[in-house]
Amino acid sequence: MTTSGNSPYSSSGQPETTGRYLVLLDTDNIDDGLRAMDDSAGIRHVAHSADFRDHSPSGEQLASEDSLVFDELGVAVVTMEPGQAQALNAATMRGSSVIAVEPERVVRAIEDPDPDGYLPAPPGFAETDIITIPVDYLKGYRDAVNHLVDRLLPKEQEAESVLGRGGAVADGSITWGLDVTKASTSQYSGLGLKVAVLDTGFDLTHPDFVGRAVSSKSFIEGEEVQDGNGHGTHCIGTACGSKLPEILPRYGVAYNSEIYVGKVLSNEGSGADGGILAGINWAIASGCQIISMSLGAMVLPGQNHSAVYENVGRRALRRGSLIIAAAGNDSFRQFGVIVPVSHPANCPSIMAIAALRPNLKMAPFSNGGINRNGGQIDLAAPGVDVYSSWPMPTRYSTISGTSMATPHVAGLAALHAEATGARGRELWAQLTQRAWRLSLPSRDVGSGLAQAPD
Structure with missing residues (x-):
C-alpha cells in the first residue's frame, strides 16, 4: 500500500511522528512531575512557557528548547531517546506526577477534499479499493x-x-x-x-x-x-x-x-x-x-x-x-x-x-x-x-x-x-x-x- 504525500501516516499505517514526546503532568504538581522526569529519565533544564512573552515561546524558541512545559496545560514537549521515554512510561505506572507519555505527531490542515489527480486510500483500506480510481x-x-x-x-x-x-x-x-x-x-x-x-x-x-x-x-x-x-x-x-x-x-x-x-x-x-x-x-x-x-x-x-x-x-x-x-x-x-x-x-x-x-x-x-x-x-x-x-x-x-x-x-x-x-x-x-x-x-x-x- 502506498500513501499520499500529504498523509500524516507512514507506509506502515502508523502515525507520522517527529521523534519528540509529549509528557502529561499533574497540573497541581507540575514541579513534582518535573522532578520525576529528572529522576526517571535524567531530563533537566526544562523551560517554562510562563517565562516567555505572552506565556508561549515563538516558533524559533519552540524549536530550540529540548524540554519545555506549557504551564497552562501541564504538558511538556521533550526531546529524548526511546530508552528515556520507556523510563518515563514506567514512572506513570508507579503513580508519579507523570500521567502519560506519547510520541509527538505531525498534524496538518484538514484540506479541501477534492484535490487534483488521484484520491489517496486511507491506511488500513486496500490500495486497489480507491487509490487507483481517477x-x-x-x-x-x-x-x-x-x-x-x-x-x-x-x-x-x-x-x-x-x-x-x-x-x-x-x-x-x-x-x-x-x-x-x-x-x-x-x-x-x-x-x-x-x-x-x-x-x-x-x-x-x-x-x-x-x-x-x-x-x-x-x-x-x-x-x-x-x-x-x-x-x-x-x-x-x-x-x-x-x-x-x-x-x-x-x-x-x-x-x-x-x-x-x-x-x-x-x-x-x-x-x-x-x-x-x-x-x-x-x-x-x-x-x-x-x-x-x-x-x-x-x-x-x-x-x-x-x-x-x-x-x-x-x-x-x-x-x-x-x-x-x-x-x-x-x-x-x-x-x-x-x-x-x-x-x-x-x-x-x-x-x-x-x-x-x-x-x-x-x-x-x-x-x-x-x-x-x-x-x-x-x-x-x-x-x-x-x-x-x-x-x-x-x-x-x-x-x-x-x-x-x-x-x-x-x-x-x-x-x-x-x-x-x-x-x-x-x-x-x-x-x-x-x-x-x-x-x-x-x-x-x-x-x-x-x-x-x-
Whole structure:
C-alpha cells in the first residue's frame, strides 16, 4: 500500500511522528512531575512557557528548547531517546506526577477534499479499493448518483436551489452557511468575546478586517503570521468576518469578536503537536473563550484518542475555554467507507464538527463517530461550497471540508457566549441543546446542525 504525500501516516499505517514526546503532568504538581522526569529519565533544564512573552515561546524558541512545559496545560514537549521515554512510561505506572507519555505527531490542515489527480486510500483500506480510481471517474460517478437522487427525491435539493454563485443565497447578501445556521438574523455579534483560530495564519492586510482587534503569534520557525497558504484566512473569515464586507455576500459569523491568530501550521499546511499545544496555551493564557482548530491527523478504526489532548481539553474547559476541532475529511461515503474522527477532535473533551452539504445531507468526505472509546461527532455545520476570505489579491475563495464547518461553530459559540454568559462546559451544552435535529444518524451529525441564538 502506498500513501499520499500529504498523509500524516507512514507506509506502515502508523502515525507520522517527529521523534519528540509529549509528557502529561499533574497540573497541581507540575514541579513534582518535573522532578520525576529528572529522576526517571535524567531530563533537566526544562523551560517554562510562563517565562516567555505572552506565556508561549515563538516558533524559533519552540524549536530550540529540548524540554519545555506549557504551564497552562501541564504538558511538556521533550526531546529524548526511546530508552528515556520507556523510563518515563514506567514512572506513570508507579503513580508519579507523570500521567502519560506519547510520541509527538505531525498534524496538518484538514484540506479541501477534492484535490487534483488521484484520491489517496486511507491506511488500513486496500490500495486497489480507491487509490487507483481517477478523480474524474469519481466525480462522474458522484454526479450521476446525485442526478438520480435529485430526480427521484426533488425536495432534497430545495436548499441547494436557493444558492447563487460562490455559495451565497440567491439574493447575494449572505452565504448559505449564515442562512441555515441563522447567524444572519441573530441579534448577537460576539461582542466582548475572544476567538482564537489556530491554523496557517491570517492575511493581516485583508481589507475586510480593517479596524478589527487582531492579536497574533507565530509558532512556526522561520515564518511570520502572514498566511501563505489561505486555509487560516478562510477559517478566520467564517468565524469572525465582517458584517458588511466591501463585496457581498457577508460570510462571517461573530463579526464583533476579537480575533486571535495562532500560526501553528506552516504555509505548506503542516505542523506538530508541540506547536498546536503552544497555540492552545497562548490562547488560554490570553483569555480566549473559543479555540477553533481545523487541523488533525487521521485515526484508524479502533485506535484510542490521545490522553494528552483529552486532558488538555478538560483543563481548557475548566478555564472557560472551549476547543472546537474538525472531524476530518478522510471518508468516502459514496463507497460506504466512513473513517473515524481525526486526532485531536476524537477526544471526548474537544468538540468534533462534521460537514454538511447545502441540502443538509452529509458531505461525502466527512468522518464519523465509529470508534467506541471517544471519537464521537458532537455537531454538524456547513462544510461544502463555503465562501470566505482568502489572502490578497485573490480576496475570496469557495472551498469545502470539515475545516470550513468548524469555524462556523466557533463563531456561533461566540454568539451564544455573548447571549448567555456561558463558558466552558456550559457553553458546550448551550450549543448542543440549541442544535437543529436532523434526520441523520448521531454517528454522523451528533446533536444536529449548529444554530445561532435568536
